[in-house]
Amino acid sequence: MSSNRWLSRQAADPYVKQARSQGYRARAAFKLIELDERDHFLKPGLRVVDLGAAPGSWAQVAAERSGPKGRVVALDILPMDALDGVEFIQGDFREAEVLAQLEALVGEKVDLVLSDMAPNISGIAASDQARSMDLAELGLEFACDWLEPGGVFVVKLFQGEGFDEFVRTARARFDRVRLRKPAASRKQSREVYLVADSRRPV
Secondary structure: OHHHHHHHHHHHOHHHHHHHHHOOOOOOHHHHHHHHHHHOOOOOOOEEEEEOOOOOHHHHHHHHHHOOOOEEEEEEOOOOOOOOOEEEEEOOOOOHHHHHHHHHHHOOOEEEEEEOOOOOOOOOHHHHHHHHHHHHHHHHHHHHHHEEEEEEEEEEEEOOOOHHHHHHHHHHHEEEEEEEOOOOOOOOOOEEEEEEEEEOOO
16 A cells, blocks of 8 residues: 555656656756755866765766766665766765775865765654764765865755754854755655755865
């Protein structure tokens, strides 16, 4: 029954239909597009890292908007079909060996770090929230290490335990922090996106 409800919702979802018609791999593309249209962080020539990239819709948008002079490096624990203009590593971001592989590929400071990472949902709310915040914190740590001063970090968060503390930490490390709920984000979802602009020099 749960699977049938999901299939029915997908069939009726205008963003799913729009993603198919425009060649995006998932409806999530429109979340990033809306965030960019509000906050203007995707520009030609950018160096971008996309964490939690599969199936690749955010990497698609980033590659389109950064253009041929830009660079997009993507990572996910799941496999991802190849995309033009995107370099991909498959691995668990939480593992030191995978992180070292990612950092070696990136090789230089970047302009933008995107993180749409989320844990596999267990159904145990407290555990799922703790694991999602752990991924967000690891993403923030990576962003602070690898962003150029003035760089931008965009991350998915779920409202709950640890959320307010995470926002406070981001505000201490970036000049401007905004919380967004894109129209493509389902209303019943607790997800919001944090856009942290202008990383402060360490």
